[in-house]
Amino acid sequence: MLKVKAISLLILVTIGLQSLAQKSVPKKQPNIVLILADDMGFSDIGSFGSTTQTPVLDKMAAEGLKMTNFYNASRCCPTRASLMTGLFQHQAGVGDMMNTRPQPAYQGYLNKECVTIAEALKAGGYATFMTGKWHLGQAKENWPTRRGFDQYFGLIDGANSYFENRPYRPNQKLSIVLNEEEYKTGKGYYSTNAYTDFAIKFIEEKRQPNQPFFLYMAFQAPHWPLHALPEDIAKYKGKFMKGWDVLRQERFEKQKQMGVISQDQTLSPRAAELPDWNSLTQKEKEDWDDKMAVYAAMIDKMDQNIGKLKAKLKELGEEENTVFMFLSDNGGSNETINNTGFTPQIIASSKMDASNPQSFTAYGYQGANVSNTPFRSFKHWEYEGGTATPFIAYGPKWIKPQLNHQPAHIIDVMNTCLELANVSYPTTYNGQQITPTRGKSLVPMFQERKWKGHDALFFEHEGNRALRAGNWKLVSEYPANQWQLYNLSSDRAELNNLAAKYSDRVKTMAKKYDKWASKTGVIPFAELDKKRPQDKF
Template identity: 85%
Template sequence: MNKTVKIISFLTLLNISSQSFAQQQIAKKHPNIVLILADDMGFSDIGSFGSETQTPVLDEMAAKGLKMTNFYNASRCCPTRASLITGLFQHQAGVGDMMNTRPEPAYQGYLNRQSVTIAEALKEGGYATFMTGKWHLGQAKENWPTRRGFDQYFGLIDGANSYFENRPYRPNQKLSIVLNEEEYKTPSDYYSTNAYTDFAIKFIEEKRKPNQPFFLFMAYQAPHWPLHALPQDIAKYKGEFMQGWDVLRQQRFEKQKQMGVISKNEKLSPRDPNLPDWNSLTQKQKEDWDDKMAVYAAMIDRMDQNIGKLKAKLKELGEEENTVFMFLSDNGGSNETINNTGFSPQIFKASKMLASNKSSFTAYGFEGANVSNTPFRSFKHWEYEGGTATPFIAYGPNYIKPQLNHQPAHIIDVMNTCLELAGVNYPKTYKGNEIIATTGKSLLPIFQKKKWKGHEALFFEHEGNRALRARDWKLVSEYPSNNWELYNLKKDRIEMNNLATKYPDKVKELTKLYNDWATKTGVIPFEELDKKRPQDKF
């Protein structure tokens, strides 16, 4: 070996050694944690899970990080947020239903004091804690983010709003877009997805001590109704959906199989029975749906752009290498529509406008949600896979090894994951209150591509809809019929082959497991709650 080659080899080894040392030093620090939550986004709505929508930032994170295909939420906005932010099942945290005020402790409609938020726990460990976006965990000021551990907050306290202005959508309702605890007057160029990111960056740059690690919870409104997007983003997708829902579902399904998101032996669920054959529609009906889907795709595209903007800023600040990102959705695609009950007359009128009209206030209904939830059936609110399955991505080159993982995991696991990353213990008490123990499990072994025992069972309940997943078995029922169905998800993830009659002993075994959990967790049969049910608040 000549002298030049020896020198090059030595320098190469020195460089590798230096990189290894640098990574070891980073690993000794407590990382920044960025938790990103999409709203009403279906399982197949980003590129790395099957979509035709352009999401290059999330797709790169998925390719270079962890992509989990069997990750679960709590099937609706409030319950998922309560469970995600506390590491408890939503009933344990006081939000078993929505933000409806009820006397029953498990259904009081805001976070109780027997729960602790990720922000509260990490703050005890020296973290700066920031949140932007949708809160939806209590409208009274004493329940706002700044009262639950966040140093800084900007966003929407309520469940839904215009992306362009503060625009109440229910009679006698005053929605709150706030900065910390003061009402925020939206400027003329306001677009919520951009604003949430801009304030997140502002907090990181201006509201923490030098070298202080931070926890950022960025809870985007997108792509929850109303369908609102910026013209330049909409233009990218106009005409892309004229092939119709059947073709789009099939294309996403084939892409999912190619990427390993679902088994190559899986089947695509049938078109939802509420939908007609695409070819039976008039040209105007097709164009109106294409317009809605173009806006919906544009909303997700803009969210991805903003995640990229945040990521670029962290790189500029020298923080990207010491940051862990986690991304998921709060429930499956939503079949909800804007109707003339519960919405103001002005909003109902606006629901008839084209989605691309800035003054509109509309949703994409069964038609769009059936595409979003490919390959599954059912939607937000129900406990079938279409309601509870979320794409989950975790990214952080110094903390997470690239992989595709098919183990079942749940939003209750995020709390323990954050705490282990931060070197913080889950508290037994907080501010004089005893804290309910979490049954969540840290995902760090998965992050590091090590063996993870996981859960013996995962549980679900929302407004009488129930489910239990125990390894490959899924027990599920729909309210008000309350009939248990049984599926083997390893062979039938789309839940089309009900095995309850064939395996009655398995149904009996899992029913007992579910009932024991429901009793322990404070679940009340929904027919009892339904007798005095207040109006839902989305």
């Protein structure tokens, strides 16, 4: 009997030791592919409401994590700074745009007190690649290859033609570069295709055998100018002649059916700047349809290229060990090509049909209002239309299929990448003390474990401010600076201002915002605006 007990005890101890050993052995480090769209609205891909053909992203959303309350920083530069560093943009040195200011939080390029995801993962043994739009410092010492990326191809600046290197502002020097050398675009160049082709080239040729890689693929699409290839435009010609009111309603109904928004939510009214569709002339309707066909084609081509990358990884035997994350840097943009700051040639090009490759135009309020369905407002402001992004994470080995409505933020991407890679966030880097990250890893959510999330999320851009705590959101726009309060559980379109009814809540949340702003380095925009430099898009 004693012998049987001894054997049983030995078996239990052995099993326990084996279990402990298995837990202590880290999983193989996954490849991580972070994909960023540019100026794409909340409803612009199929799995979030549109009829644009995005089968690759839609399949990833269906088989992975689809988040409906994910947030960016409402504009290109700030989002990229925050996304790359796990900090709020002011802490990383890009509190506004890529302008040169004397204030450290607004210097216009990444500071030395932050590390990028690439720098952190490179220290953990990863090959690090980037293609696409950088927009985090024009001087060479601030380029991607100086911030942790082994290889880079793309656009240093904020916008450009998709077909050629074409300055759009007076005295502007645009930079399309391969690593640190200017790249001459040739016949047949289309940036969305080129970014993917170089990404594949880097993965195939520029890493050690079996080395995990981090790829940051920051597409220009669908940022202005509206540029697409004829075969893609042809799919969408005539598809937008129903007009913006009908299209917004259709997207809204689809979003409710898919569970992207709850059944009791309300669609925001048509933007005040827009007339009734039926008041337009036939020519005006056709012009808008042309713009929207090009815009949809740009997103379609981006999806095709994500599929091309995914197919290549499968061919290389890497797909199963790769985690993909997809999001947009801000909501749809109401910006237009006007007489302020653009060259005469660009102004002339803005009047051409969007489907003409020589054009240089944008879809303005008309398109952005559709893109941001069901929300109000646009890129630049801190309403949901400026800050809400579709978010998809996919990787069958790592992520369980689910639809998640918890609020999360771009500051969480850094911690997520590090936990996936089993790499620690550094306290120092190159002898410099590093600002502690502000994000929380999404990995527990990936695995459908409990995720505590944030007590509050904060936003500030050029005086526009917001705080989200639970389902409550405090928001104001510059220069009015009047706090508004919304309950997002029933009013994500931010239509019913409850500030007067819940004045004590406003005061409590405003104090929390002020404390965050002071700690984070936010400067009241009226002070910065006194000597405001030209924005660099």
